[in-house]
Amino acid sequence: MISYEQLAYIVLKVNTQSLGTQTMKVAFLGTGLMGLPMAQRLLAAHVPLIAFNRTPEKLEPLKAAGAEIAAKPHQAISAADCVILMLTNAAAIYHVLLSDRSSRTVAGRTIIQMGTITPAESKEIRDAVVAAGGEYIEAPVLGSIPEAKAGELLIMVGAQSQQYHRNLNLLKNLGPEPVLVGEVGTASALKLALNQLIASLTSAFALSLGFAQRHDVDVDVFMQILRESALYAPTFDKKLQRMLDDNYANPNFPTKHLVKDTDFFIEEAKAVGLNTRSIEGVRKVLAIAMKMSFANQDYSSLFAAIKAGDH
Numbered sequence: 387m388i389s390y391e392q393l394a395y396i397v398l399k400v401n402t403q404s405l406g407t408q409t410m411k412v413a414f415l416g417t418g419l420m421g422l423p424m425a426q427r428l429l430a431a432h433v434p435l436i437a438f439n440r441t442p443e444k445l446e447p448l449k450a451a452g453a454e455i456a457a458k459p460h461q462a463i464s465a466a467d468c469v470i471l472m473l474t475n476a477a478a479i480y481h482v483l484l485s486d487r488s489s490r491t492v493a494g495r496t497i498i499q500m501g502t503i504t505p506a507e508s509k510e511i512r513d514a515v516v517a518a519g520g521e522y523i524e525a526p527v528l529g530s531i532p533e534a535k536a537g538e539l540l541i542m543v544g545a546q547s548q549q550y551h552r553n554l555n556l557l558k559n560l561g562p563e564p565v566l567v568g569e570v571g572t573a574s575a576l577k578l579a580l581n582q583l584i585a586s587l588t589s590a591f592a593l594s595l596g597f598a599q600r601h602d603v604d605v606d607v608f609m610q611i612l613r614e615s616a617l618y619a620p621t622f623d624k625k626l627q628r629m630l631d632d633n634y635a636n637p638n639f640p641t642k643h644l645v646k647d648t649d650f651f652i653e654e655a656k657a658v659g660l661n662t663r664s665i666e667g668v669r670k671v672l673a674i675a676m677k678m679s680f681a682n683q684d685y686s687s688l689f690a691a692i693k694a695g696d697h
């Protein structure tokens with residue numbers, strides 16, 4: 387006679403093995419700039435995949451690579467064991483995952499939310515998923531399209547330890563070492579903390595670059611000294627050429643998304659009693675970049691906004 391504990395162990399083992407060999411089917415919802423290369427990596431690793439995107443044209447490369455395509459989100463969710471979300475924001479998640487029709491299909495499935503949203507939103511979505519009979523973990527990422535293509539995203543996981551371990555093999559297709567940060571909400575908070583740095587570091591660098599140029603300092607000399615100093619951050623060199631060329635086309639991360647994340651950060655930082663004036667200043671410069679019609683262009687357009695002078 388087999389005991390309950392033995393049965394539970396066998397079920398867990400079978401589950402872990404099937405995850406290890408990646409036989410479970412994934413519904414990928416949201417194949418935009420980041421979602422498409424992430425879904426392509428899963429396909430390349432032979433993870434069975436069904437994909438949905440609001441704009442169906444963006445699914446063509448996945449279809450060509452052998453993915454199943456769903457016309458509606460609920461069709462993708464009900465066909466899968468696990469659902470990965472790479473959507474813009476919480477509104478999109480409610481629309482795609484938690485509409486009446488979709489939420490009826492969530493029961494028994496694990497939802498992995500990988501977009502950038504606030505800790506409060508993430509917890510609210512977890513509660514809705516759990517109420518619908520599903521499991522929810524958050525796994526926001528640092529890195530952009532090149533890292534998504536190469537499977538080198540830095541993945542921060544907010545989940546219970548068992549949930550983290552159960553989904554680790556799947557997540558390793560997208561990033562080498564997904565890190566368990568803590569409960570749901572903590573990984574979203576960490577992601578916002580890092581994106582605050584993207585906005586602040588880029589605007590600080592852009593201002594110093596503009597200042598050096600207008601005072602006739604050779605940019606090569608400016609960069610040479612900066613690179614030697616403790617002030618240097620690799621992102622400066624990543625964005626330098628775009629700034630020098632005033633070329634913000636074909637973005638990995640558009641200005642409008644940095645605005646979204648900066649607003650999230652300010653809201654959540656205020657809620658925990660921090661002084662947010664420095665990032666609010668950066669937010670004003672981002673608003674100018676948006677007005678200059680850089681919303682869908684690279685966020686290093688902060689440089690163009692800074693060069694436009696004080697408004």
Ligand SMILES: NC(=O)c1ccc[n+]([C@@H]2O[C@H](COP(=O)([O-])OP(=O)(O)OC[C@H]3O[C@@H](n4cnc5c(N)ncnc54)[C@H](OP(=O)(O)O)[C@@H]3O)[C@@H](O)[C@H]2O)c1
Binds near residue numbers: 439500647
């Ligand atoms: N780009 C980066 O470098 C980067 C890096 C790390 C994290 N992130 C985060 O990852 C998430 C996705 O970013 P992304 O760069 O891939 O953005 P994106 O190219 O704009 O893709 C957004 C996705 O969300 C879908 N969507 C938006 N609103 C929707 C709605 N109301 N209903 C249904 N679908 C909706 C879009 O569908 P359509 O195709 O129909 O518009 C698209 O699939 C964001 O939270 C972003 O902040 C981005």
